[in-house]
Amino acid sequence: MKDLIIGKRAALSNWIRQFATIIDIEKKMYKIQEGLLGVFKWGTFKPLPKIDYVLIFRSLFVKCEACSLEEYENNPNAYFQVSLVHNKNRKIVVEETKNKEEAFALASTVAVGLKTKLKDSASVRGKSTWLIN
Secondary structure (H helix, E strand, C coil): CCCEEEEEECCCCCCCEEEEEEEECCCCEEEEEEEECCCEEECCCEECCCEEEEEEEEEECCCCCCCCHHHHHCCCCEEEEEEEEECCCEEEEEEEECCHHHHHHHHHHHHHHHCCEEEEEEEECCEEEEEEC
């Protein structure tokens, strides 16, 4: 059971519907789990594709056309998203959170567990750096 990594999808979840991504490191499987009212849960484990790298980036889920770039950094609608990148540009979203430390800790755990690279595209807007290469 310790080989399971569970990421929450905060941007999609609410009190009625909850979303999570569960990765079984040992079996190289993943499941997108959907839940209803915190009681009913469903989803099917699938084989993980060959993962190119783990990616952390910031995303705004509510567009703010009048906001300046400075406001982007402190925008309350911004989420840190941790994704598994495969087939060059396809993504499996693992976690969405407003907590930067939580996102980076989970991304590191996933990258080490899957023995893959980790790319930070969240810290400096418009610039990506490899944390684990």
